[in-house]
Amino acid sequence: VAAGALSAARTTTAFDLLDDGSVVVPVTIGGMGPYRFVIDTGSSRTVISSRLWKALRLPVLARTEVVTPAGRDTAYVVRLDGLAIDGRPSVNLAAAVMPADRYAAGQQVEGLIGQDLLAGLVYTIDYDGRAITWHGPGELVPGRRLPLSVRNNRLLVSLDQRDGDASPLSLVPDSGSDALVLFAHAQGKLRLTPREVGVLSSVSGSRLVRRVDVEKLVVGSASLHNPLAVIIDTGESVAMMGDGLLPLNVFSRVTFNVAEGYLIVQSR
Secondary structure (H helix, E strand, C coil): CCHHHHCCCCEEEECEECCCCCEEEEEEECCEEEEEEEECCCCCCCEEEHHHHHHHCCCEEEEEEEEECCEEEEEEEEEEEEEEECCCCCEEEEEEEECHHHCHHHCCCCEEECHHHHCCCEEEEECCCCEEEECCCCCCCCCCEEEEEEECCEEEEEECCCCCCCCCEEEEEECCCCCEEEEHHHHHHCCEEEEEEEEEEECCEEEEEEEEEECEEEECCEEEECCEEEEECCCCCHHHHCCEEEECCCCCEEEEECCCCEEEEECC
């Protein structure tokens, strides 16, 4: 899908950072726009708001099932021709249609850019500098590489929590999450202290979750002490969702290279 974008030289896109950690970039569709879209590394596919779908009068191609930690939902599928992020080479892809009030903390945002576009690119999200660097072909990015794999169209990073860890954490590196999310089956992999009940929201709705204190989360050479975290029972298989979601806005910079299978994080 993103083959045309792969040939592009190194460029930079400034982004807006919302209160919930969402990364918002300007996107054009068929030369129309720009529209505000969230870069969502935890989403397997691109999503367009029902508001923009109606405005662009896009025909429905099919229906699909959307799976998130908060549950499952069905959505229309439409074709987006000439989708471009901040003037980069455009791509054509199919997108799911979801209500605009389901993401970005109620902000005026018209969609999400998912892995159907992002997986073909090498890029660094610089949270401190509020810019995304789209790396050129063969460009080397310094830093410790963490193993990154693809399972059921979702990215998973493997995180050893101790030397010789026989059962490392497998988390979705998620720019759309504002907290560490652990699935119930993964509770034994970290030291946790239960707290109160809270609410988790996603594009498929909201659900109750249990808040917990995590003593420490090891991410490569970095350690997060007492990160904000919640536990949920997704009802999905371990093979489908991994062990949870890793929020990326807690880091200074994060680099993705799906083709070569690695993630690089730099702590603050």
